[in-house]
Amino acid sequence: MILDQFRLDDRVAVVTGAxxxxxxxxxxxxxxxxxxxxxxARTESDLRQVAEQVAATGRTAHVVVADLADPAAISGLADAAVQRFGRLDIVVNNVGGALPRPLLDTSPDDLAEAFAFNVGTAHALVRAAVPKMLATAGTGSIVNITSTMGRLPGRAFAAYATAKAALAHYTRSAAMDLSPRIRVNGIAPGSILTSALDIVAGNEPMRTQMEQATPLQRLGDPADIAAAALFLAAPASSFLTGKILEVDGGLIAPNLTIPLPDL
Structure with a gap:
């Protein structure tokens, strides 16, 4: 049955920023x-709530409270998976981000920090996870969460966009290094209604403007990204590696412009 190809029965995944x-x-x-x-993630109360939701499905969530900007903490998640569940099949590198800032106010340190948080963390977990995947499952799938801003230029996003573009190319490069046993793909979300867009959700004119600038005429839901991640993690995508899925409502230009003055 085709739907069986989307099952992850008895597999084990690590999800950062969860x-x-x-x-x-x-x-x-x-x-x-x-x-x-x-x-x-860093906030235990948030993780406990997600763990309860996971338990309601009949599966188990192992909670790790950690500062995921620390490469040592993030690499330890692979060990945690094997110690708790005996195997590791899937990694989702979701943690990341950087605040918008005008280009001339973006220091070299700002750029380095954005790269470390978005690419360095992913690499730390990949390095730790791949040996565990090979030893316990024999194969694996890695899913990196990039961003539509990694391919669409916009003002004030030099650090964030550059780091996400680097993560997209890291995904392609890692896929070549880890083939054929480990698949590496990415998702480039557009504007998704998470807490990062609270200011948009509460501002009807701004939300309407963004929706009208999106070909599908709506903003994304976290479930849109979850469905894409499931596809990339599951056997359904077994002939896919080194690819970035653009889950962005069809954007060909940013749907939100930060109103910075010209120089």
Missing amino acids: GRGLGAAIARGFAEAGADVVIA
């Missing part, structure tokens, strides 16, 4: 498809 937003939706979606999950 206390809310995209990471939480992905963890819940994986559990609904049959997986146990290691969920990691």
Whole structure:
């Protein structure tokens, strides 16, 4: 049955930044498809809530409270998966981000920090996870969460966009290094209604403007990204590696412009 190709029965996934937003939706979606999950973030109360939602599906979530900007903390998640569940099949590198800032106010340190948080964290977990995947499952799937801003230029996003573009190319490069046993793909979300867009959700004119600038005439839901992550993690995508799925409502230009003055 074709739907069986979207099952993750008895597989084990690590999802970073899983206390809310995209990471939480992905963890819940994986559990609904049959997986146990290691969920990691800084806020324990958020993680406990997600763990309860996972338990309601009949699966188990192992909570790890950690500062995921620390490469040592993030690399330890692979060990946590094997110690708790005995195997590791899937990694979702979701943690990341950087605040918008005008280009001339963006220091070299700002750029380095954005790269470290968005690319360095992913690499740390990949390096730790791949040996565990090969030893316990024999194969694996890695899903990196990039951003539509990694391919669409916009003012004030130099650090964030550059880091996400680097993560997209890291995905393609890692896929070549880790083939054929480990698949590496990415998702480039557009504007998704998570807490990062609270200011938009509460501002009707701004939300309407963004929706009208999106070909599908709506903003994304975290479930849209969870569904894409499930596809990339599951056997359904077994002939896919080194690719970035653009889950963005059809954007060909940013749908939100930060009103910075010309120089």
